[in-house]
Amino acid sequence: MKKCEFERLCSLLRIEVPFEEYSSFSNYVSELSKNADSLSLIQSFHISKNKPLLFSSLREDEVFSSVDKESVLSSSKSSNGAFFRLKEGGNKP
Amino acid sequence: MSKIELIKKAIQTKKVSEKEVFNYYLENALKTKNLNAFISMCDNFSESDEGILKGIPFAIKDNLSTKAIKTTCASAILKDYTPFFDAFCVSALKKEGGIIIGKTNMDEFGMGSRGENSFFGPVKNPLDQARCSGGSSSGSAVSVSSDSSVFALGSDTGGSVRLPASYCSCVGFVPTYSSVSRYGLIAYASSLDRVGILSASVRDSAIVYNIISRYDPKDMTLNKTSNSVSLSSLENNSGEIKVAFLESSLSLCDEDVIKNTKNALNLLSSFGVKIVPININFMKEALFAYSIIAYTEAVSNLLRYDGLRYGKNSAEPSFIDTYYINERSLSFGKEVKKRLLFGTQILSGGNYEKYLSYAINVKNHLEKELEKAFAEADIIICPTASSVAPLLQSEKNDKEDIFTCFSSLTGNPSISVPTNPSDSLPTALQIIGKKNDEQSVFKVASLLEKILGECEKEENKWILNL
Numbered sequence: 108m109k110k111c112e113f114e115r116l117c118s119l120l121r122i123e124v125p126f127e128e129y130s131s132f133s134n135y136v137s138e139l140s141k142n143a144d145s146l147s148l149i150q151s152f153h154i155s156k157n158k159p160l161l162f163s164s165l166r167e168d169e170v171f172s173s174v175d176k177e178s179v180l181s182s183s184k185s186s187n188g189a190f191f192r193l194k195e196g197g198n199k200p
Numbered sequence: 201m202s203k204i205e206l207i208k209k210a211i212q213t214k215k216v217s218e219k220e221v222f223n224y225y226l227e228n229a230l231k232t233k234n235l236n237a238f239i240s241m242c243d244n245f246s247e248s249d250e251g252i253l254k255g256i257p258f259a260i261k262d263n264l265s266t267k268a269i270k271t272t273c274a275s276a277i278l279k280d281y282t283p284f285f286d287a288f289c290v291s292a293l294k295k296e297g298g299i300i301i302g303k304t305n306m307d308e309f310g311m312g313s314r315g316e317n318s319f320f321g322p323v324k325n326p327l328d329q330a331r332c333s334g335g336s337s338s339g340s341a342v343s344v345s346s347d348s349s350v351f352a353l354g355s356d357t358g359g360s361v362r363l364p365a366s367y368c369s370c371v372g373f374v375p376t377y378s379s380v381s382r383y384g385l386i387a388y389a390s391s392l393d394r395v396g397i398l399s400a401s402v403r404d405s406a407i408v409y410n411i412i413s414r415y416d417p418k419d420m421t422l423n424k425t426s427n428s429v430s431l432s433s434l435e436n437n438s439g440e441i442k443v444a445f446l447e448s449s450l451s452l453c454d455e456d457v458i459k460n461t462k463n464a465l466n467l468l469s470s471f472g473v474k475i476v477p478i479n480i481n482f483m484k485e486a487l488f489a490y491s492i493i494a495y496t497e498a499v500s501n502l503l504r505y506d507g508l509r510y511g512k513n514s515a516e517p518s519f520i521d522t523y524y525i526n527e528r529s530l531s532f533g534k535e536v537k538k539r540l541l542f543g544t545q546i547l548s549g550g551n552y553e554k555y556l557s558y559a560i561n562v563k564n565h566l567e568k569e570l571e572k573a574f575a576e577a578d579i580i581i582c583p584t585a586s587s588v589a590p591l592l593q594s595e596k597n598d599k600e601d602i603f604t605c606f607s608s609l610t611g612n613p614s615i616s617v618p619t620n621p622s623d624s625l626p627t628a629l630q631i632i633g634k635k636n637d638e639q640s641v642f643k644v645a646s647l648l649e650k651i652l653g654e655c656e657k658e659e660n661k662w663i664l665n666l
Contacts, residue, residue, distance in 0.1 A: 108545075116544045120499075121506075121521070123529045124537055 108137070202403040203350050204256055211255045218255035218299075219245050225257045225301055229348035235324045235333075237342035238302040240270050245299070252411060254297030259349035261340050262303040263310060264395070265384035266290055269300070273386050274318035275308045277531035281510045287384020288419065289353060289395050289412040296411050301349050304339025308533045309502065310355060310388040312336050313363050313601050314590065317535040322592060325368060327626060331589040334364030340398045341368040351399040351408055357389050358490050359584075359604025361396030362616040366628035367589035369618045371645070373397045373405040376635045377611030379427050380409075381416035387501040389494035392608055402617065402645040406431055409638065427636050434646040440474065441644055444577035447477040452599050454587040460619040460627045461583050467651045473644075476576055480569045482562055486606040487598070489562035492555050493609070495543035502540060507531060563609045570610055570632075579644050580632040584616040588625035607632045615645045619652065 110126050117123060210216045222245045229238060239262050248254055260266060263273045265283035272278045286294065294300070307317040315323035315338025323338035325331040326346040333342050337354030341364030344352050354361040356374040365372025374396040385395055395412065399405045410428045445465060450458050469475055507527025532540070546555045573580055586599045607614050607630075614632040629648065633641035 113541075116541050116548070119544050119548075120537075120540050121524045121528050122532065122537055122540070123525055124541075128534070129538060129541065 201401060202407065203400045204253065204404050204407050207256060207350060208252075208254065218247065221255055222257050222299060222301070225348055225350070228346065229302060229343065232326065232342075232346045232348060235326055235329070235342050235346060236305055236318075236321050237323055237339040237346065237348060239272055239274065239305050239320050239339070241302040242269060242300045248297040248299050249295060251296030251298075252407065253293060255299065256297065256350050257299045257301040258293060259302050259304050259340055259343040259352035260290060260300060261306050261337050261352070261354045263306060263355055263386040263388075264290055264353055265386065266300065266303065269303060271303065271386070272319070273309050274306045274320055275505075275531065275533070275536070276319045277505045277507060277527070278386075278510050279319065283384075285384065287395075288381035288416045290384065292411050292414060293353075293408070302343070304337070304343055304352060304354075306339055307336035307360075308536050309386070309498070310336040310357055310360055310393075311498070311535050311539055313359065314592075314596070315339070315342075315364065316592065317533055319533060324592070325589050327369060328589065330591055331625070332367065332592050334367035334585075334589060336360040336364075337372075337396065337398065338364050341365055341370055341372065344368070344370045344398045344400055351397060351404050353412075354396045354398050355385055355388075356394050356396040356604075356608065357392045357494055358608045359601040361398060362584050362604050362614065362628075362630060363601060365398055365616040366584035366618075366630075367626060369620065369626035369628075371397075371399050371402055371405050371618070371649075372584075372616040373399075373402075373409065373641075374608075374614055375409060375413060375638060376423075376427065376613045378421045378423050379613075379636065379638070380413050381419040381422055383416055383418040387497075389497040390501065391497060392490070392494055392611075394608075394611075402615070402642060402649050403431065403434060405615065406434060406642045406646075409642075423636070427638050429639050429642050433639070434642055440472075441579060441640065442577040443468065443473055443475045443579045443581055443644065444478040444573050445475050446480055446580060446582035446603075448479045448483075449582040449586075449603060452586050452602060453583055456588055456620075456624055457583050457586060457627045460624075461629060464619045464629050464648060464652070465581070468648060471647065471651055473647070475581075478573050478576065478580070480566070480573060480580075480606065482565050482569065483602055483606055485562045486566055486609055487602060489559040489566075490605045490609055491542065492546055492559040493563075495539045496546050496556070497543075499540055499543035499547060502532075502536070505531070566606050566610050570607075570612065574634050578634070578637070578640050581644075582630055582632075584628040584630040588627060603630055611635065613638050613641050615641050617645050617648050617652075619648075 113126050264287040265271050267286045270282050305318050305323045312335040314332040315335035323333045325333045326342055337360050340352035340354040343349040345368040361372040361374050374394050380395045397405045397408045406429045506524050582603050612632050614630055616628045616630050618628050620626045631641050631645050
């Protein structure tokens with residue numbers, strides 16, 4: 108990894124660290140990159156773009172089974188919250 | 201044998217008082233202060249509520265929120281943070297009469313596998329102080345192993361409960377992802393974080409699990425149906441359980457681990473457990489996939505720490521941006537910064553698709569691999585760690601968490617049970633179950649513990665500090 112790229116990451120993260128201290132980090136990134144490139148299995152699974160990637164361990168029914176939709180909707184009516192607006196059909200003010 | 205039940209019985213029959221039990225553990229914690237297991241102690245005793253854990257002192261990893269007790273995540277940026285609420289699991293244990301004895305040291309924000317990355321200094325292994333205690337729930341494992349608490353809560357993202365349990369010779373259990381509420385657990389990688397338990401015996405873990413796995417509406421990812429474990433069936437050895445042993449794991453292990461693993465398998469087999477060899481592919485890739493998912497999630501979870509509300513407050517508040525940069529640079533440790541940099545690199549344009557696709561594919565493949573294995577057996581067994589506890593400050597070995605990472609990615613329940621004879625450093629076996637089948641995990645773990653306990657009696661050679 109080039110120093111300028113490293114500095115860009117630091118500024119995104121709002122931290123300041125010396126480039127020299129993080130040589131092992133650069134090695135790890137390139138090792139991973141090689142691994143990801145060489146692995147042909149990338150093509151073998153279809154990833155739906157509609158699914159949130161980071162929470163893909165949960166099935167949709169697992170996520171929503173814990174939420175009593177009706178009670179959320181009714182409790183949101185009084186506070187005029189997002190669920191209320193959704194139920195009424197749209198995100199109008 | 202359950203320590204919780206023994207102590208409870210002693211209190212009920214008035215052989216000891218709650219206060220005497222509390223003082224015993226507090227004194228032990230103070231005697232072993234040099235191990236650095238605790239960040240803060242709760243030394244004011246007060247009578248506890250009636251319940252399953254009445255009078256039982258327990259410790260809590262310092263990333264679980266505790267009302268009016270500092271919760272630092274072992275980071276300088278949270279060193280003065282005192283929550284105004286309890287994490288769900290903490291409040292559940294308190295309601296059942298448990299008494300908090302202290303908050304335990306850990307790797308900063310759970311980032312580490314050795315207990316060396318804490319703002320408050322490294323945690324030493326009670327069995328050999330030149331060695332690390334494992335991480336990131338290092339202080340919790342040490343508190344149980346050094347008899348400074350009856351049990352302790354930890355958290356596990358890639359093996360943070362099971363590794364320290366293996367290195368410190370105690371039981372470490374993580375439930376199925378989404379079966380214990382994460383409300384009040386300070387997030388590192390939300391899709392992998394799980395609350396876990398460290399204890400002296402399998403039965404103790406099962407007792408605590410039944411309490412903390414109750415339904416909590418505040419965690420919307422939680423299963424509505426409870427997977428509570430039947431304690432009476434743990435002692436019942438009837439019913440055939442088929443065990444799959446991860447054969448390829450041995451080629452990655454040190455000599456001590458191989459010897460103790462083979463011995464434990466032989467004992468299980470001699471008790472009529474059917475063991476079939478299996479192999480799971482993509483174990484090495486799981487380490488990379490774990491890093492990608494955990495570090496990218498950490499970037500967003502740790503962005504909130506800007507140093508304004510908590511932290512060192514050492515910088516002059518001239519410009520807000522300079523203030524943020526100074527605070528975050530001074531307050532985060534080296535490992536945290538490394539992981540945040542890595543996560544940001546992955547989230548940068550162009551990399552996101554490549555790396556995240558890779559990680560999700562590896563995860564999907566692992567799910568398939570486990571599915572195949574569970575078609576043949578009820579339980580998968582492999583060593584918890586590939587070696588005994590490494591020396592403090594020694595170079596990190598890539599294989600250290602190879603056996604814990606893959607089941608962290610898939611979210612299966614697993615438990616680490618000690619397998620070592622008394623004259624050597626601890627090693628452990630990991631028992632992995634199907635999702636939501638905690639019962640089988642505890643049952644096999646309980647059987648293994650019992651068999652090794654029998655050996656202790658027969659040969660006067662084995663130790664299981666139960």
